[in-house]
Amino acid sequence: MGSTTTATKRTATGGAHKGRADAVRNRERILHAAREAFVVHGAEASLDEIARTAGVGNATLYRHFPDRDALLxxxxxxxxxxxxxxxxxxxxxxxxxxxxxxxxxxxxxxxxxxxxxxxxxxxxxxxxxxxxxxxxxxxxxxxxxxxxxxxxxxxxxxxxxxxxxxxxxxxxxxxxxxxxxxxxxxxxxxxxxxxxxxxxxxxxxxxxxxxxxxxxxxxx
Incomplete structure (x- = not known):
């Protein structure tokens, strides 16, 4: 029972670490894509296109940056x-x-x-x-x-x-x-x-x- 509980905790911890690492990577990809888009197209660059270029969904972009000003x-x-x-x-x-x-x-x-x-x-x-x-x-x-x-x-x-x-x-x-x-x-x-x-x-x-x-x- 104890070993099962330990393994479950280890799995949960590993999943949490992976989730945080994925979130950090997604944020970096969004920021990179946004910088390129803002430089070329200005402040009104398409947020949908930024999300596509970053390889994330719109929901992920808005989870990190709730609006255009936050992304800027x-x-x-x-x-x-x-x-x-x-x-x-x-x-x-x-x-x-x-x-x-x-x-x-x-x-x-x-x-x-x-x-x-x-x-x-x-x-x-x-x-x-x-x-x-x-x-x-x-x-x-x-x-x-x-x-x-x-x-x-x-x-x-x-x-x-x-x-x-x-x-x-x-x-x-x-x-x-x-x-x-x-x-x-x-x-x-x-x-x-x-x-x-x-x-x-x-x-x-x-x-x-x-x-x-x-x-x-x-x-x-």
Whole structure:
């Protein structure tokens, strides 16, 4: 009797673990499909199509994300966390400080943050604690990458975190009337042009001052 009860508990526990693992995988698939759909089609991308692309039913999608805004929120948080994780890995890399910054910038650009930003206006609270914590983590780690490269004499000293954040947003944002897929082939090229402009010694004097995060948030 005791062994039967133990086996039953073990089976139940195993089933619970499998259920949680399946739920985590489904959530990740939904977020991946949603990010792709929102980047290409905007905030009004079909949720039915997102569910089909993720390989889940509509009920599963709505169980994880009850409405469109919740899904947008989930995508933005996931993207921000991935960018922060990539910054941490870049900081741990050995070798050139500039190459660490370069690998981070390209990884962040691959998330197409500029394509996601316009759709958030009016439907996303930038001060929501969870996302604010993730954003501050990205900014802190990016600042460390920049300062390390500046101390090594590999990056010009008249730029700051705000300059990099602003450039990433602008360089991955589609032009008016131009679909995101049409600019995909040019993003890497223009990110590299931007990175070349960060190198020390500086080839020119920049007008104004380094963009600060406080200035960029003045209208939030």
């Amino acid at each position: 929120h989930g995508v933005v948080h996931a993207v921000t966390e991935r960018i922060a994780d990539r910054a941490e890995r870049a900081l741990a890399e050995e070798g050139s400080s500039f190459e660490a910054l370069r690998s981070f910038v390209f990884a962040a650009a691959e998330e197409r943050v500029g394509a996601l930003c316009p759709m958030l206006s009016g439907r996303f609270d930038p001060h929501e604690p969870h996302c604010q914590t993730s954003r501050e983590r990205v900014e802190r780690l990016t600042g460390e990458l920049i300062r390390r490269a500046q101390r090594a004499g590999e990056v010009r000293t008249d730029i700051g975190v705000g300059d990099v954040m602003l450039a990433l947003s602008q360089l991955t944002r589609p032009l008016p009337g131009v679909g995101c897929r049409r600019i995909e082939r040019f993003v890497e090229r223009h990110v590299q042009l931007f990175l070349d402009g960060l190198r020390a010694p500086a080839q020119s004097a920049l007008p104004g001052h380094a963009a600060t995060l406080e200035e960029l948030r003045e209208d939030l």
